[in-house]
Amino acid sequence: MIRLANIMAGARHGGAEAFFERLTLALHGAGDEVLPVIRRDPERAARLAEGGLPPFELRFGGPLDVMTRPRLGLLLKSYRPLVSMVWMNRAAAKTPGGPWPTIGRLGGYYDLKYYTSCDHLVGNTRDLRDWIVAQGCPAENAHYLPNFVSDLADAAPADLPGAAPRVLAMGRLHRNKGFDVAIRALALVPEATLCIAGEGPEREALTALARECGVADRVHLLGWRTDIGALLAGSDVFLCSSRHEPLGNIVLEAWSASRPVVAAAAQGPRELIVPNETGLLVPVEAPEAMADALRAVLADRAAAAGMAERARKAFETDFAEAPVLAQWRDFLHKVQR
Known part of the structure; x- marks a missing residue:
């Protein structure tokens, strides 16, 4: 069984943020233990809670936010994950290490200076994984793992404005x-x-x-x-x-x-x-x-x-x-x- 602290400090909307929610709830549905930690966002918190995983919310602010890191450290020490994963630069910068490996999940060509404490880096395309290696990450620590999206095959059509096509x-x-x-x-x-x-x-x-x-x-x-x-x-x-x-x-x-x-x-x-x-x-x-x-x-x-x-x-x-x-x-x- 997986015991994961999944930490997102992203924006209100975005592809990475949406996939964070999908993956978190899918792992939970598969029987794994997941602690979601998010930047304060009542709508995201409500969606996760509706899926059975009320998240822990922190500020994840700028340089003047001196409380997120120690609070997150106490939370992780109490939860004792077997692995943690950080999403977005601010989460990587504010997540303290521990006796567990940390994964940095990248959905873009980010500045890797924020991810120096990560044991593994994951890119969501092969090109991104190759770019991570080219930046100096050992190949054995750089991985490609794709996103999944919801199956939308049976959706009823919306009444879009304007004439077809x-x-x-x-x-x-x-x-x-x-x-x-x-x-x-x-x-x-x-x-x-x-x-x-x-x-x-x-x-x-x-x-x-x-x-x-x-x-x-x-x-x-x-x-x-x-x-x-x-x-x-x-x-x-x-x-x-x-x-x-x-x-x-x-x-x-x-x-x-x-x-x-x-x-x-x-x-x-x-x-x-x-x-x-x-x-x-x-x-x-x-x-x-x-x-x-x-x-x-x-x-x-x-x-x-x-x-x-x-x-x-x-x-x-x-x-x-x-x-x-x-x-x-x-x-x-x-x-x-």
Whole structure:
């Protein structure tokens, strides 16, 4: 049995934060002992408590927060984990060591100075694992373990705004997500509607860009949404326009929902997608190429359906909960002491 202290100091929303919750509850459901420790967040705490694991909440503040580390130290000393795992730089920096191994779980190309006390580092892509080794981590201490996403196959479709065909994009409204490129591409696909689910600092800029491109009536900003399966079920194609995307949980979610995917070839989508087999890849920062790919998917629905079916099989084999949880449990069993 695993006895894990799982420590997350991330933001309110995000792919790593969502996977932390899924993995924590899945390990608990498999019969393992897990102590979740989180940055104060009543919504995350409620979700974990609903799954049977009320978390321990700490501030995880900046340099003036001198209490989180000693409080966490006392908690770990009392809990006596066989292994601890830290998520995000702040958790790594504020988690004291002990007679148990510590794992640093990385979902991006973070500064490894925060993880010097970790015995093992885990990346969620092969490219990230190779990058960790290139930074000087011994190869035997660097590992690749994938994420899993929820199976969204049976979701009832949401009533998305605008006329069909509908292109769906999701993520924080941040420049890294490339939603400006998606809007410029939409201007070249006059028959389509673009729905963007997410919130963030780029909302006003994206609204202005849609007006500038003459597509304000075909771009709908939906705000932050949790009904991802319903959104995907209500769409015709999923678009990942990111300039920077270390993994791309959103691509995996689209695969699970059997939706054809068009993606900019950032790090994660480039590793996940077999071009013309499980999705279409286009260069980053290329609205013309993105528009061409969208038109191709919308023009040949049979080919798009075949691509989505192959992507669904890739999800079932490599990114569904059962196979990925088995890999995580095997790894944790091997490293804990």
